[in-house]
Amino acid sequence: MERDATLHEAERWFVRHGLPYFVDDERATVRRGLERGRLLPVLTLAVVVAAAVGVLLGLLMHDVSGGLALGLLVLAAVLAVYAGTTLRVRVIAAWAARHTLRTLPQLFPLVTRALPLLLLFVTFLFINTEVWMVANSLDPAVLTMAVMFFAAIAVGFLLVQLPAEMDRVDDDTDPGRLSRRTAGTPVASCADEVFGGADPNELVEVVEVSGLQKWNLVLVLLVAQALQVLLLSGAVLLFFLVFGQVVMQPDVVHSWLGLEGPDELSRVPAPLLKVSVFLAGFSGLYFTVYAVTDETYRSQFFTAVTRELERAVAVRAVYQTLRRTATTD
Numbered sequence: 066m067e068r069d070a071t072l073h074e075a076e077r078w079f080v081r082h083g084l085p086y087f088v089d090d091e092r093a094t095v096r097r098g099l100e101r102g103r104l105l106p107v108l109t110l111a112v113v114v115a116a117a118v119g120v121l122l123g124l125l126m127h128d129v130s131g132g133l134a135l136g137l138l139v140l141a142a143v144l145a146v147y148a149g150t151t152l153r154v155r156v157i158a159a160w161a162a163r164h165t166l167r168t169l170p171q172l173f174p175l176v177t178r179a180l181p182l183l184l185l186f187v188t189f190l191f192i193n194t195e196v197w198m199v200a201n202s203l204d205p206a207v208l209t210m211a212v213m214f215f216a217a218i219a220v221g222f223l224l225v226q227l228p229a230e231m232d233r234v235d236d237d238t239d240p241g242r243l244s245r246r247t248a249g250t251p252v253a254s255c256a257d258e259v260f261g262g263a264d265p266n267e268l269v270e271v272v273e274v275s276g277l278q279k280w281n282l283v284l285v286l287l288v289a290q291a292l293q294v295l296l297l298s299g300a301v302l303l304f305f306l307v308f309g310q311v312v313m314q315p316d317v318v319h320s321w322l323g324l325e326g327p328d329e330l331s332r333v334p335a336p337l338l339k340v341s342v343f344l345a346g347f348s349g350l351y352f353t354v355y356a357v358t359d360e361t362y363r364s365q366f367f368t369a370v371t372r373e374l375e376r377a378v379a380v381r382a383v384y385q386t387l388r389r390t391a392t393t394d
Contacts, residue, residue, distance in 0.1 A: 068387055074251035075384045079377070083160025083288075085153040086281035087381050089388065095277060098151035107147050115140035134206035137213060154284065161288035165296070168369060176297060178362060179355050184304070186351075187344045191305055192312075194321045200340040201322050208339055212346040219294065219353040223287050226357045230367055231282045234374050235274045243272070246379035252387070256379070259386045271382045278381070282374050289370055290356060294349045302345035309337040 076088045085091040097103060119136025123129050149155035165172070190196045203211065237243065240260035247256040260268070274282065318324070318336055356362055 068390075071251055071255060072384065072387055075380060075387075078251050078380065079384075080156055081160070082373070082377060083157045083164075083285050084278075084281050084377050084381075085156045086277045087377065087384070091153060092277055095152050098147075103151075107143075111140050111143035111147075114143060128204075128206065130204060130210070131206040134209045134213075137210065141213075154288075157281070157284050158288050161285060161292055164289055164370070164373075165292045171369065172293065172366075176293075178359070179297075179352055183301075183348055183351055183355075187301065187305075187348055188308075190347075191309070191340065191344060196344075197318065197321050197336060197340055200343045201336045203339060203343070208342060211343065215346040215350045219350050220287070220291070222353060223290055223357065224283075227283050227286045227290075228279075230286060230363075230371070231274075231279060231374075234282060234371060235272050235378050237375065238268050238272050240268065243268075243379040243382060246376045247383060250376070250380050252380050252383040255387060256383050259383045268382075271385055272378060274378055274381070282377075285374065286367070286370060290353070290366075293356070293366075294353050297352050298345045298349035301348040302341050305341040305344060306337065309341060313337065 076090075079085065079087040080091070086095060115136040118139045119132040121132075122135050123132025126132070145154075149158070200208070244256040244260045247253045252259075315334070318334065322336060324336075356366065
């Protein structure tokens with residue numbers, strides 16, 4: 066009974082820390098959700114619904130780009146709902162959000178390393194006539210697709226780079242360090258027993274993380290990094306909206322863009338909003354590349370998250386051992 070209670074508490078601990086794939090039952094559910102028989106109908110439904118909504122809007126509004134943008138948003142929304150529920154990505158996102166908020170004071174010095182050069186570069190673009198002309202020529206739908214394109218490139222870049230960061234998480238097989246990492250977790254009382262008498266070869270096998278569990282670690286890093294990029298992009302957007310209101314005089318903007326009268330629909334002129342959104346999206350892509358290529362940023366950001374994941378790997382090793390002994394008993 067005590068062992069069953071420990072296993073149950075360990076599973077709850079994994080879920081709270083954004084690692085649902087470490088739980089055997091959760092992982093089995095996710096694996097079923099990724100089977101072709103389940104995934105293809107969802108993809109087909111998402112494409113059909115997105116196409117129907119996009120075509121309907123395009124016909125009603127006589128706006129092809131608007132219909133395409135809305136269709137892509139609907140497609141992304143349907144897939145996000147499926148990923149959040151069946152694939153349990155919402156659990157990962159919830160932990161990443163809590164971690165980001167908890168570590169904001171530590172993130173500020175890291176972000177300030179990237180901001181000066183970034184703001185210097187994009188501010189030069191901000192006062193460039195051609196950038197204003199290009200951004201103003203984009204209708205809202207095309208601008209939305211441009212930002213989605215930046216986001217897709219950023220996510221793709223992270224998916225290529227982040228797995229390499231996870232290769233070292235399960236390398237440490239020292240029994241003493243593994244046992245100490247479980248302190249304060251539900252399996253702490255069992256760690257010395259599990260690691261103390263473990264055969265070195267068996268310990269390597271138990272500690273090694275692969276398959277869906279390895280991708281869970283990657284997704285934790287991906288979502289945490291994406292939230293940071295989103296916060297930075299929001300800050301850049303706010304900066305340019307304020308900076309533009311102060312610096313860019315209406316008559317200058319109108320002469321650049323060939324406008325005949327002031328934009329009286331809102332306090333934030335439409336051209337300023339478009340330029341700010343476009344540059345904020347570009348800044349997010351720049352920061353994504355910077356975050357995984359700058360050695361100082363990588364060492365500080367990834368060290369904080371990796372320490373959490375190394376702890377989870379140690380807890381998982383005890384959990385797997387207890388599950389195995391429970392099955393053989």
